[in-house]
Amino acid sequence: MATLKDVAALAGVSVKTVSNVVNGYAFVKPENRRRVEEALLTTGYRPNLGARNLRRGRTGFVALVLPELVVPYFAELAGLVLGAAQEHEWNVLIEQTLGTREGERDTLASLGPHMIDGAIVSPEALEARDFGELAPGIPVVMLGEHSVDLPIDHVGIDNVEAARVAVAHLVALGRTRIAAIGAHPHRGTAAQRLAGYRIALAEAGLPVHDELVATALNYHRRDGAEAMARLLAADSPPDAVFCFNDLLAVGAVRAAVERGVRVPSDMAVVGFDNTEEGAYSVPSLTTVAPDKAAIARAAVDLLRRRVEEPERPPEHVRTPFSLEIRESTRGGA
Amino acid sequence: MATLKDVAALAGVSVKTVSNVVNGYAFVKPENRRRVEEALLTTGYRPNLGARNLRRGRTGFVALVLPELVVPYFAELAGLVLGAAQEHEWNVLIEQTLGTREGERDTLASLGPHMIDGAIVSPEALEARDFGELAPGIPVVMLGEHSVDLPIDHVGIDNVEAARVAVAHLVALGRTRIAAIGAHPHRGTAAQRLAGYRIALAEAGLPVHDELVATALNYHRRDGAEAMARLLAADSPPDAVFCFNDLLAVGAVRAAVERGVRVPSDMAVVGFDNTEEGAYSVPSLTTVAPDKAAIARAAVDLLRRRVEEPERPPEHVRTPFSLEIRESTRGGA
DNA sequence: CGGGCGCTTTACAACGTTGTATCAACGATG
DNA sequence: CATCGTTGATACAACGTTGTAAAGCGCCCG
Structure with a gap:
């Protein structure tokens, strides 16, 4: 006091x-x-930070806007961003949009003008261009997919290449009917991972069967399970599946096991995100492992630089990834 | 602008x-x-919220202090608290303490005085009485374990009874060598769940074998796996295990499976928290299911009331729970 | 018709902080 | 000795908001 x-x-x-x-x-x-x-x-x-900020015109807060904390990937990422921001003496305001575009808009509209110095946004329904209108002048760093033509800082991995590597791994196991789970009409990352999937099949000389590409409107376990159920109900089911995130993969494994399909012998499964859950699940999950700590660090760093120098040209940071090979693609066939 | x-x-x-x-x-x-x-x-x-708050003496922010977002239980809870707080036009500042007492102290010391109207704290290393010293006058609601003698609002389930019910379920399956994973020297919840475990065994006329009570210093998957490994290496291993959270259970299942121990036939497993991960794991996890939404709502509500009326006597809210029975205790034996 | 009351608006100060301008003292320099 | 630059301290204003007090206006009632 x-x-x-x-x-x-x-x-x-x-x-x-x-x-x-x-x-x-x-x-x-x-x-x-x-x-x-x-x-x-x-x-x-x-x-009194409020008073100080009023005077300085800075707030010391940044928003981390993401779809849902219950998705482990976002929870892990949020934890890392919290840590990285702490080193720059920033407080982080986590906002869940629950995937709705309104959620993402409202959040930025109410906090944007005065309470935050900037935002790190992992968009889902949101079209990146919304920011120009809704958060004018607020420094924003985008995570995940990016449209190169947008003048916004961006951090992410090469999704096309990551997906290609994942599917090439399945090809190398000798699988020939490789499905994909996670296609989505509006999500940029989905499009990119699908592109990588197609490239890998083409490189292997395998045909792309449209009935092996399963849509998932959310990326939850339930959606993965439903997609796998659909794939297994088809005339000639797949012998491998590339899921666009680990949750989908967990759901897919569950659905397969419930129907007596063995993983990996009958069905090899690859996920995406390298969540700890996947490492401990039975069988443990082969997955694309983005360097989440690098993403968090790069995002905070990029935001800091933009706050200090608003006019600098936008930057696109590519963070590394690796393929983590575990039981869900080991042995079998 | x-x-x-x-x-x-x-x-x-x-x-x-x-x-x-x-x-x-x-x-x-x-x-x-x-x-x-x-x-x-x-x-x-x-x-301009900063200016408004400076004038009003309120900030519109509450802190949610918890150990780690990567623990699904806390991620789910955080998501629900975010939602509940939104209805009261509160912004939530999530702070990770990473289980260290210093983390919990620093957080409250720096934000406490001016930037937050109150805090919802899920303590781990922190002794509740620290708050009296460090955040004088800040309204605080505690989650989880509580010491009744402390004059602090509190929300939680009846841990003793929940644990008793969980273990009684294992007893009803006919298991006789029932282990516990999650004992901890400083954690109140651990003590309570252990007490419930002992009560259930006593009610069943089963002896408490000290070598069947496994300590876990963190409540991560890894700790569960290590504890299970120790239990299985012993002379006469258990035929069932009650884990003090779902992460421990997931790790325990993993360690059991790796050693060829079948769940549930050789080893029935019960978890705690009802995380979605447990519902989809293979086998799916029987677990104590606290009503997390109720906890979040009650916590926010209690905090709001205390902010409005600082002198009211502290309240202890008991939220309901249920036992969710799934594959990890179904069939077998 | 004057005093009082309800409606409506405004000026002012204050919340706690920091940037700017100013001032004073001092030693060094020409 | 006058001038200048450095060091050190301070008064003041301002950030954007809202509570308080007060004032102007019209109306009713005595």
């Missing part, structure tokens, strides 16, 4: 001098500095 | 009148109200 005024009174100096000490201003007489520091301790002074 | 001043100039009234319109003050001449509302729209005015 102590304010600068209280500290100043106790130390016998002006408010501004205390402020100077607090902010590390160099030219303060040692004697006064000592007295002020003592007074700071005895009063237990804590700056 | 528009301020009250801009809107006032445009509408031809004073700043305060605009403020009155914005805040729904009743006595504004209809004509003026109309003009102001029009000006609000054309300027796209958004209140």
Whole structure:
């Protein structure tokens, strides 16, 4: 509850001098500095961030806008962003949009103008161009898919290549009817991963069967299970499946097992995201492993640089990934 | 970027009148109200929350302090708290303590004084009494375990009874060597669940074997796997295990399967938290299912009431739970 | 017709902080 | 000795908002 005024009174100096000490201003007489520091301790002074920000025009907050915390990938990412932001003395405001475009818009419209210095956005329903209208002047870093033509900073992996590598791995196992789960009409990442899937099949000289490409409107376990059920009900079911995230893969495995289809011998499964859940599931999940810590660090870093220098040209950061091979594609066939 | 001043100039009234319109003050001449509302729209005015809060002495932020977002239980809970807080027009600041007491202290010490109206805390290493010292005067609601003697609002389930029910279920299956995973020297919830475990065994006339109680210093999948490995390496391994959370259970199942122990026939497993992961794992996990939505709602509600009326006596809210029976205890033996 | 009351609006101050301008003291420089 | 630059401290204003007090207006009642 102590304010600068209280500290100043106790130390016998002006408010501004205390402020100077607090902010590390160099030219303060040692004697006064000592007295002020003592007074700071005895009063237990804590700056009022609201007031400071009002004056400085900065808030010290950044928003992390993502679809849902219950999706482990986002939970893990959020944890890492929290950590990375802490190093820059930023507080993170996590906002769930629940996948609706309105959610994403409202969030930015209400917080945008004054309460945040910038935002890290993992878009889902949102079209990136919405930001121009809704959060004018707010520094934004996008995660995941990006449209290169948009002048917005962006961090992500090469989704096309990652998907290609994943499917090539299935090809190398000798699988020939390789399905994909996760196609989506409006999601950029889905389009890219689908493209990588097609490239890998083409490289292997395998035909692309449209009935082996399963749509998933959400990327939850349930959607993966439903998609797998559909695939298995078809005339000639697949012998492998590439799922666009680990949750879909978990659901797919579950649905397969329930129908007596063995993983990996009857059905090899590859996921995407390398969530810890996949590493412990039975069987453990082969998956594309993006470097999440690198993504979080790069996003925070990019945002910091943009806040400091708003006019710099937008940057696109490619973070590395690897293919984590586990039981769901090991042995069998 | 528009301020009250801009809107006032445009509408031809004073700043305060605009403020009155914005805040729904009743006595504004209809004509003026109309003009102001029009000006609000054309300027796209958004209140500067920082300034408003500085003046009002409220911030509109609450902190949600929890150990780790990567633990699905906390991620799910955080999502629900976010939703519940939104209804009260609160923004939620999620803080990860990573289980260290310093983390929990620092967080509250820096945000406490000015930036938050209150905090919902899920303590782990933290001793509840720390709050008295570190966040003096900040309304706090505790989740999970509680010491009744502390004058702090609290929300949680009856851990003793929940554990008793879970273990009684294992007893009813005919298991006789029932282990527990998750004992912990400093965690209140661990003590309570252990107590419930002992009660259930006593009620069944089964002896408590100390070597069947496995400690877990963290509640991660890895710790569950390690604990199960230890239990299986012992002379006479258990035929069932009650894990103090779902992550431990997932790890335990994994470790069992790796050693050729079948779940549930050789080893029945019960978890705690009813995370979605457990529902989809293979085999799906029988688990104690707390009503997380109720917890989130009650916590936010309790906090709101305490903010409005700081002197009311502390309240302890018991939220309901159920036992969700799934494959990991079905059939077998 | 004057005093009081309800409606409506406004000026002002204040929340706690920091940037700017100013001022004073001092030693060094020409 | 006058001037200048450096060091150190301070008063003031301002960030955008809202509570308080007060004032103007019209109306009713005594």
